[in-house]
Amino acid sequence: MSDGVWARVIGQPAVVAELRAAVAQPAAMTHAWLFTGPPGSGRSVAARAFAAALQCPDGGLHADPAACHSCRTVLAGTHADVQTVVPEGLSLGVAEVRELVRIAGRAPSLGRWQIVLVEDADRMTEQAYNTVLKMLEEPPPRTVFLLCAPSLHPEDVPVTIRSRCRVVGLRQPPVDAVADVLVRRDGVDPALAAWSAAAAGGHVGRARHLARDEAARLARKAVLDVPLSLVSLAACLNAADDLVSAAKEESDRAVAELDGAETEAVKASLGVGARGPGVAAASRGAGQLKELEKRQKSRATRLGRDSLDRALVDLAALYRDALVLAVVRAEGGEPPTLAHPDRRPDAEELAARIGPEGALRRIGAVLDCRTALAQNVKPQVAVEALTVALRLPA
Numbered sequence: 001m002s003d004g005v006w007a008r009v010i011g012q013p014a015v016v017a018e019l020r021a022a023v024a025q026p027a028a029m030t031h032a033w034l035f036t037g038p039p040g041s042g043r044s045v046a047a048r049a050f051a052a053a054l055q056c057p058d059g060g061l062h063a064d065p066a067a068c069h070s071c072r073t074v075l076a077g078t079h080a081d082v083q084t085v086v087p088e089g090l091s092l093g094v095a096e097v098r099e100l101v102r103i104a105g106r107a108p109s110l111g112r113w114q115i116v117l118v119e120d121a122d123r124m125t126e127q128a129y130n131t132v133l134k135m136l137e138e139p140p141p142r143t144v145f146l147l148c149a150p151s152l153h154p155e156d157v158p159v160t161i162r163s164r165c166r167v168v169g170l171r172q173p174p175v176d177a178v179a180d181v182l183v184r185r186d187g188v189d190p191a192l193a194a195w196s197a198a199a200a201g202g203h204v205g206r207a208r209h210l211a212r213d214e215a216a217r218l219a220r221k222a223v224l225d226v227p228l229s230l231v232s233l234a235a236c237l238n239a240a241d242d243l244v245s246a247a248k249e250e251s252d253r254a255v256a257e258l259d260g261a262e263t264e265a266v267k268a269s270l271g272v273g274a275r276g277p278g279v280a281a282a283s284r285g286a287g288q289l290k291e292l293e294k295r296q297k298s299r300a301t302r303l304g305r306d307s308l309d310r311a312l313v314d315l316a317a318l319y320r321d322a323l324v325l326a327v328v329r330a331e332g333g334e335p336p337t338l339a340h341p342d343r344r345p346d347a348e349e350l351a352a353r354i355g356p357e358g359a360l361r362r363i364g365a366v367l368d369c370r371t372a373l374a375q376n377v378k379p380q381v382a383v384e385a386l387t388v389a390l391r392l393p394a
């Protein structure tokens with residue numbers, strides 16, 4: 001039998017078996033599901049495949065899901081009875097959630113279920129949670145909630161919500177499963193696919209990004225070149241500048257693409273620039289544009305933080321590689337699996353120069369920097385403090 005919509009869920013046989021069993025037993029349907037797993041494990045991909053299988057008359061098991069109208073529209077995000085919420089700012093507000101709850105209360109218009117899929121549910125505000133919670137206490141009979149949240153912070157999802165959900169735990173997909181899908185689905189050259197999957201440590205989206213985008217590969221290289229460059233105070237301050245400005249450039253590019261299209265769409269819908277919109281419409285339009293600007297600003301802050309955070313995660317992983325190599329060197333034992341296998345020579349050299357205690361202390365410094373950034377310390381200040389703490393011994 002074909003895997004149908006499940007083919008896109010990579011390296012998660014146990015999860016797929018559990019979800020397929022649920023699709024086969026509609027009478028016993030659970031109305032609230034929480035998909036957890038490490039970043040890049042494919043939480044929202046699994047949730048969406050589940051939504052498609054639930055709506056499909058054939059349970060999503062076609063050789064080619066694109067040939068089925070129901071599957072195709074769910075997977076493309078245009079099905080009338082599957083609402084997707086992606087909190088774009090730092091949090092998902094109560095107004096957005098109220099609108100969702102209103103939709104969730106409706107009977108499905110053409111599908112079998114009314115499905116609400118919330119990506120990054122850990123970004124909901126407390127008020128938003130309370131609104132969802134009321135709904136989960138007495139869910140409408142045909143409504144299914146699919147919440148997704150990273151398992152690194154399961155405590156970010158309040159226990160009152162978690163306790164009402166059936167939890168589906170995804171694992172980090174194996175590197176070879178990720179490489180395989182890059183080759184089969186994206187047509188990536190096998191050697192590049194294997195390298196990207198290994199460099200991304202089983203993070204599917206990141207692996208695809210590295211495989212397809214040379215700028216992403218260069219950005220990763222620039223970050224991983226930092227530790228061995230920190231030979232003087234001046235070098236530390238330079239490296240901090242480079243890290244902060246590279247993250248800002250990357251997020252500026254993403255922000256410009258998203259913002260431009262949105263602002264144009266709002267202006268067009270308000271008739272801004274058209275002749276004689278009238279005073280009332282113009283002032284209403286100014287309000288809407290202001291609201292949009294506020295949302296865009298919040299999103300820009302988040303994107304900037306995310307790209308700097310990814311650089312920090314890459315750095316911490318290189319020091320972690322140095323730590324395990326230093327320990328193996330001192331005590332013997334199995335050669336370890338590295339987070340950055342292509343940078344083994346750097347990790348070896350770091351291990352020799354800073355030793356296990358030095359590596360451990362530097363991992364702590366990177367984590368402190370992430371905490372400072374999460375608490376809104378200015379990136380320049382936090383990253384300078386970091387690179388100075390990472391300086392190599394003379």
Ligand SMILES: [Zn+2]
Pocket residue numbers: 056057058059060061062065068069070071072
């Ligand atoms: Zn179908």
